[in-house]
Amino acid sequence: MLEIFQYGFMRNALAAGVLVSIACGIIGTYVVINRIVFLSGGIAHAAYGGIGLGYFLGINPVIGAIVFSLLAALGMGFVHRRTGQRSDTIIGVMWAIGMALGIIFLDLSPGYKADLMSYLFGSILAVPNSDLLIMLVLNAIIVILVWLFYRELQAISFDETFAFVVNVPVDKLYLMLVCLIGLTVVMTMRIVGLIMVIALLTMPPAIAGLFVKDLKRMMLLASLLSIVFSFSGLLLSFYLNLTSGATIILIAGVAYTISFMVQRMFSRNTLKAGSQAKQE
């Protein structure tokens, strides 16, 4: 089993797995509790436009994706704050336009473009050292900002009306949060691909949320679960010769389904005890 660590690409893949898992555990928790999964999907697909632009301009596509995802995040975040209920329509529009832009840019770019699929379905086995460094920096930004604004972010997630009334800068913090989602999306894209960004961002925190009712613990558990899914997915895909990104997602999916059922059974058993306690 240890022989896989002899391969450089495998060591990079495992390192990428850890870095992405930490970010997804933290940011995914906010995505899940704020119920903005669709918005995150929109950012992820708009980021694809940046990848196309990166190829077109001949720069690192990750840089293009970062720029595009930040712009998309700010745009969608702004729309979400301002228009409220109908924001999902506009997010859907931006989602589609970003995707289309990416493909048009790629059409216009000369040369070899087979790498495209790796952004759609992930290329965790081909993560270069430079991308690892970018991920490390992004991770540091996420951890520091969330650590600094932990209470404020929790407050706007729980009850933004009250947060506004006590003069917490709700709009600015919200835009910061969607930008962090954008950055996380770019990182996750490298490992499991654009199509499945949503899965890593939602499933580990969703599982964690079933079992813990504390925000910090939810983040911690989500990150740990994400690491477990990435590692086991990598090993399985290595030995069974499967696509690594898809394997990771399926493992997470199976884990989610099982924990959902376990939690349902568990809560049914405690339901009686709980209602009795409440009456007292």
Place this chain on the structure above:
Amino acid sequence: MNNKQREHAQTVIEMEGVWVALDSQTILEDVHLVVHETDFIGLIGPNGGGKTTLLKTLIGLLQPTAGKIRIMGKSVAEGRCHIGYVPQTVEFDRQFPIRAWEVVQMGLLGCRKPFRPISPEEREVIEHALEQVEMEDLGQRAIGELSVGQRQRVYIARALTSQPQILLLDEPTASVDPQAAGKIYDLLRRINQTVTIVMVSHDMNAVSSYVKSIGCLNRRLHYHGKKEVTQDMMDAIYKCPIDLIAHGLPHRVLSAHDEKGGNHA
């Protein structure tokens, strides 16, 4: 508090000719209201009469289309630092990972700088607020695990944590059982010794027995700083007295029936 004392008391809220429209529909019409220190005002009125709108306008959640609002002599954005707001309901996900203690902590956020851990003094303020609403034992519970009444008390504690001079409550006892409601009103009466309270309520029993003065709101506000609902208020807000009688409330709300308890249903 009689009128002479009232004149000496400090003005905490001043609304002058305030109009509020939502989607081009007028909700509040030319509202004038002066609230003095340690007033306890109960606002009644029909559904859609603008009670909640009035509170939301006071804390800047809605912008008036005309008129002036001063809170502690300051603009709404600055003055609302002195206000503790208890909304009617907080829409949230029952799974939301937040403890009652952390909800109460939200009351501190506006007045403190970020980046610092909670100081022992601030911790004490939070503990004290939880004690005031008799929720100190449940502070570590997740908010979704609490009953409606317990949550309502947590929201009151949250409002108290900012150590407000004014407390605005929107239906604090809606969907709370009578026993819990009584506790909440007793608490409000205690708090009212130092804190000014404006409360929107459908609970006429409570309004009649706990507040110091009553205002009727049906687009226009009818408020004279008194506890009686006068004839002109009734005339102006036709639905108001209907409500009163239908609920079989204590006679003393209606000035015409003073002394003799005639209309207990």
